[in-house]
Amino acid sequence: xxxxxxxxxxxxxxxxxxxxxxxxxxxxxxxxxxxxxxxxxxxxxxxxxxxxxxxxxxxxxxxxxxxxxxxxxxxxxxxxxxxxxxxxxxxxxxxxxxxxxxxxxxxxxxxxx
Amino acid sequence: xxxxxxxxxxxxxxxxxxxxxxxxxxxxxxxxxxxxxxxxxxxxxxxxxxxxxxxxxxxxxxxxxxxxxxxxxxxxxxxxxxxxxxxxxxxxxxxxxxxxxxxxxxxxxxxx
Numbered sequence: 001x002x003x004x005x006x007x008x009x010x011x012x013x014x015x016x017x018x019x020x021x022x023x024x025x026x027x028x029x030x031x032x033x034x035x036x037x038x039x040x041x042x043x044x045x046x047x048x049x050x051x052x053x054x055x056x057x058x059x060x061x062x063x064x065x066x067x068x069x070x071x072x073x074x075x076x077x078x079x080x081x082x083x084x085x086x087x088x089x090x091x092x093x094x095x096x097x098x099x100x101x102x103x104x105x106x107x108x109x110x111x112x113x
Numbered sequence: 114x115x116x117x118x119x120x121x122x123x124x125x126x127x128x129x130x131x132x133x134x135x136x137x138x139x140x141x142x143x144x145x146x147x148x149x150x151x152x153x154x155x156x157x158x159x160x161x162x163x164x165x166x167x168x169x170x171x172x173x174x175x176x177x178x179x180x181x182x183x184x185x186x187x188x189x190x191x192x193x194x195x196x197x198x199x200x201x202x203x204x205x206x207x208x209x210x211x212x213x214x215x216x217x218x219x220x221x222x223x224x225x
Contacts, residue, residue, distance in 0.1 A: 032211060036216075041219075045115065093211050101214065103148075
Protein backbone atom coordinates (compact mmCIF):
# COMPACT_ATOMS: atom_id res chain seq x y z
CA UNK A 1 0.00 0.00 0.00
CA UNK A 2 1.68 3.18 -1.23
CA UNK A 3 1.27 5.89 1.37
CA UNK A 4 2.92 8.55 -0.78
CA UNK A 5 1.95 8.70 -4.42
CA UNK A 6 3.32 10.64 -7.33
CA UNK A 7 0.95 9.71 -10.08
CA UNK A 8 2.86 11.32 -12.92
CA UNK A 9 5.95 9.26 -13.72
CA UNK A 10 7.17 11.97 -16.07
CA UNK A 11 6.57 15.59 -17.02
CA UNK A 12 7.93 17.75 -19.83
CA UNK A 13 7.96 21.52 -19.64
CA UNK A 14 9.33 24.28 -21.83
CA UNK A 15 12.21 26.34 -20.44
CA UNK A 16 10.95 29.47 -18.72
CA UNK A 17 7.50 28.05 -18.00
CA UNK A 18 6.16 26.75 -14.71
CA UNK A 19 6.70 23.12 -13.65
CA UNK A 20 4.13 21.67 -11.26
CA UNK A 21 4.90 18.36 -9.62
CA UNK A 22 2.19 16.71 -7.57
CA UNK A 23 2.21 14.39 -4.58
CA UNK A 24 -0.67 12.75 -2.71
CA UNK A 25 -0.56 10.96 0.59
CA UNK A 26 -2.98 8.70 2.38
CA UNK A 27 -1.84 8.84 6.00
CA UNK A 28 -3.52 11.77 7.74
CA UNK A 29 -0.91 11.61 10.50
CA UNK A 30 1.84 12.80 8.17
CA UNK A 31 2.79 16.32 9.22
CA UNK A 32 6.13 17.06 7.61
CA UNK A 33 6.96 16.87 3.94
CA UNK A 34 10.08 17.25 1.85
CA UNK A 35 10.99 17.36 -1.79
CA UNK A 36 14.23 15.89 -3.08
CA UNK A 37 15.82 16.17 -6.51
CA UNK A 38 17.91 13.40 -7.99
CA UNK A 39 20.27 13.52 -10.96
CA UNK A 40 21.43 10.28 -12.60
CA UNK A 41 24.33 8.59 -10.80
CA UNK A 42 23.96 10.89 -7.78
CA UNK A 43 22.16 10.64 -4.46
CA UNK A 44 18.99 12.67 -3.88
CA UNK A 45 19.51 16.23 -2.70
CA UNK A 46 17.16 18.13 -0.44
CA UNK A 47 15.17 20.91 -2.10
CA UNK A 48 12.50 22.27 0.17
CA UNK A 49 10.30 21.22 3.08
CA UNK A 50 6.97 22.16 4.59
CA UNK A 51 5.39 21.51 7.94
CA UNK A 52 1.66 20.92 8.29
CA UNK A 53 1.26 24.16 10.24
CA UNK A 54 1.91 26.02 6.97
CA UNK A 55 0.25 25.81 3.59
CA UNK A 56 3.06 27.35 1.58
CA UNK A 57 6.83 27.55 1.70
CA UNK A 58 9.00 29.38 -0.77
CA UNK A 59 12.70 29.22 -1.56
CA UNK A 60 13.81 31.11 -4.64
CA UNK A 61 12.29 29.51 -7.72
CA UNK A 62 10.79 26.68 -5.68
CA UNK A 63 7.48 26.84 -3.84
CA UNK A 64 5.72 24.00 -2.11
CA UNK A 65 1.98 24.14 -1.42
CA UNK A 66 0.24 21.89 1.07
CA UNK A 67 -3.49 21.15 1.08
CA UNK A 68 -4.07 19.12 4.21
CA UNK A 69 -7.76 18.51 3.63
CA UNK A 70 -7.01 17.02 0.22
CA UNK A 71 -3.83 15.31 1.45
CA UNK A 72 -2.04 16.84 -1.47
CA UNK A 73 1.12 18.82 -1.98
CA UNK A 74 2.69 20.30 -5.03
CA UNK A 75 6.07 21.69 -5.97
CA UNK A 76 6.13 24.67 -8.30
CA UNK A 77 9.30 25.62 -10.15
CA UNK A 78 9.23 29.05 -11.77
CA UNK A 79 10.84 29.68 -14.16
CA UNK A 80 11.92 26.19 -15.14
CA UNK A 81 15.49 25.78 -16.35
CA UNK A 82 17.16 22.92 -18.25
CA UNK A 83 19.26 22.21 -15.14
CA UNK A 84 16.06 21.36 -13.30
CA UNK A 85 15.72 18.21 -15.40
CA UNK A 86 15.90 15.44 -12.81
CA UNK A 87 13.75 13.00 -10.86
CA UNK A 88 11.81 14.65 -8.03
CA UNK A 89 10.81 12.66 -4.95
CA UNK A 90 8.20 13.68 -2.44
CA UNK A 91 8.70 12.36 1.11
CA UNK A 92 6.44 12.44 4.16
CA UNK A 93 6.85 11.84 7.85
CA UNK A 94 4.67 11.77 10.94
CA UNK A 95 5.05 11.09 14.62
CA UNK A 96 3.15 7.87 14.27
CA UNK A 97 5.63 6.72 11.68
CA UNK A 98 8.57 6.81 13.97
CA UNK A 99 11.51 8.67 12.66
CA UNK A 100 11.23 7.70 9.06
CA UNK A 101 10.30 9.33 5.85
CA UNK A 102 8.16 7.57 3.30
CA UNK A 103 9.21 8.38 -0.24
CA UNK A 104 7.04 8.53 -3.32
CA UNK A 105 8.12 6.78 -6.53
CA UNK A 106 9.34 10.00 -8.13
CA UNK A 107 8.47 12.13 -11.16
CA UNK A 108 10.99 12.61 -13.94
CA UNK A 109 10.98 16.26 -15.04
CA UNK A 110 12.38 17.21 -18.41
CA UNK A 111 12.81 20.92 -19.11
CA UNK A 112 13.12 21.48 -22.83
CA UNK A 113 15.23 24.38 -24.14
CA UNK B 114 28.87 17.23 -2.22
CA UNK B 115 26.55 16.23 0.61
CA UNK B 116 29.34 15.22 2.98
CA UNK B 117 28.09 11.63 3.10
CA UNK B 118 30.49 9.11 1.61
CA UNK B 119 29.73 5.61 0.43
CA UNK B 120 32.07 2.87 -0.67
CA UNK B 121 32.38 1.12 -2.97
CA UNK B 122 30.76 3.02 -5.81
CA UNK B 123 30.15 -0.15 -7.82
CA UNK B 124 30.04 -3.77 -6.79
CA UNK B 125 29.60 -6.79 -9.04
CA UNK B 126 29.16 -10.17 -7.45
CA UNK B 127 27.52 -13.53 -7.95
CA UNK B 128 24.37 -15.06 -6.53
CA UNK B 129 24.83 -16.60 -3.11
CA UNK B 130 27.65 -14.28 -2.15
CA UNK B 131 27.86 -11.77 0.69
CA UNK B 132 28.87 -8.11 0.42
CA UNK B 133 29.34 -5.18 2.77
CA UNK B 134 28.49 -1.61 1.89
CA UNK B 135 30.01 1.19 3.90
CA UNK B 136 28.74 4.65 4.75
CA UNK B 137 30.33 7.59 6.55
CA UNK B 138 27.79 10.22 7.65
CA UNK B 139 28.26 13.98 7.60
CA UNK B 140 30.32 15.30 10.44
CA UNK B 141 28.03 15.77 13.44
CA UNK B 142 25.15 13.66 12.13
CA UNK B 143 24.07 10.93 14.49
CA UNK B 144 21.36 9.29 12.37
CA UNK B 145 22.14 7.01 9.46
CA UNK B 146 19.54 5.60 7.09
CA UNK B 147 19.81 2.95 4.40
CA UNK B 148 17.61 2.88 1.30
CA UNK B 149 17.30 0.59 -1.69
CA UNK B 150 16.36 1.85 -5.13
CA UNK B 151 15.64 -0.85 -7.67
CA UNK B 152 15.39 -0.09 -11.39
CA UNK B 153 13.22 3.00 -11.86
CA UNK B 154 11.60 2.47 -8.47
CA UNK B 155 11.30 4.87 -5.59
CA UNK B 156 13.44 4.80 -2.51
CA UNK B 157 12.60 1.93 -0.19
CA UNK B 158 13.58 2.56 3.40
CA UNK B 159 15.56 -0.33 4.87
CA UNK B 160 16.82 0.60 8.32
CA UNK B 161 17.83 3.51 10.54
CA UNK B 162 20.44 3.85 13.25
CA UNK B 163 20.86 6.66 15.74
CA UNK B 164 24.10 6.98 17.67
CA UNK B 165 24.85 3.29 17.39
CA UNK B 166 21.40 1.96 18.11
CA UNK B 167 18.85 0.60 15.69
CA UNK B 168 15.87 2.96 15.69
CA UNK B 169 13.59 1.80 12.92
CA UNK B 170 13.24 -0.99 10.41
CA UNK B 171 11.55 -0.79 7.06
CA UNK B 172 11.37 -3.31 4.25
CA UNK B 173 14.63 -4.99 5.10
CA UNK B 174 15.03 -8.66 4.27
CA UNK B 175 16.29 -11.09 6.90
CA UNK B 176 19.31 -11.73 4.67
CA UNK B 177 20.29 -8.09 5.18
CA UNK B 178 21.69 -6.58 8.34
CA UNK B 179 23.33 -3.35 9.34
CA UNK B 180 25.20 -1.76 12.18
CA UNK B 181 26.50 1.62 13.21
CA UNK B 182 29.90 1.77 14.85
CA UNK B 183 31.14 4.04 17.68
CA UNK B 184 32.71 6.40 15.12
CA UNK B 185 29.19 6.62 13.59
CA UNK B 186 30.02 5.04 10.27
CA UNK B 187 27.62 2.33 9.21
CA UNK B 188 27.79 -0.89 7.25
CA UNK B 189 25.03 -2.71 5.42
CA UNK B 190 25.62 -6.43 5.01
CA UNK B 191 23.82 -8.30 2.26
CA UNK B 192 24.09 -12.08 2.23
CA UNK B 193 22.88 -15.01 0.12
CA UNK B 194 22.54 -12.53 -2.69
CA UNK B 195 19.89 -13.01 -5.33
CA UNK B 196 19.50 -11.47 -8.78
CA UNK B 197 16.69 -9.30 -7.43
CA UNK B 198 19.04 -7.65 -4.95
CA UNK B 199 20.67 -5.75 -7.81
CA UNK B 200 19.94 -2.12 -7.04
CA UNK B 201 21.31 1.21 -5.94
CA UNK B 202 21.84 1.36 -2.21
CA UNK B 203 21.84 4.81 -0.67
CA UNK B 204 22.93 5.90 2.73
CA UNK B 205 21.68 9.15 4.23
CA UNK B 206 22.45 10.96 7.44
CA UNK B 207 20.79 13.61 9.54
CA UNK B 208 21.50 15.42 12.77
CA UNK B 209 18.46 14.01 14.52
CA UNK B 210 15.19 12.28 13.83
CA UNK B 211 13.03 13.87 11.14
CA UNK B 212 15.71 16.35 10.19
CA UNK B 213 16.59 16.78 6.56
CA UNK B 214 18.46 13.75 5.31
CA UNK B 215 21.61 14.18 3.26
CA UNK B 216 22.28 11.39 0.84
CA UNK B 217 25.49 9.80 -0.29
CA UNK B 218 26.17 9.06 -3.96
CA UNK B 219 25.06 5.44 -3.60
CA UNK B 220 26.55 2.02 -4.23
CA UNK B 221 25.40 0.22 -7.35
CA UNK B 222 25.21 -3.49 -6.67
CA UNK B 223 24.98 -5.90 -9.57
CA UNK B 224 24.33 -9.55 -8.80
CA UNK B 225 25.08 -11.89 -11.72
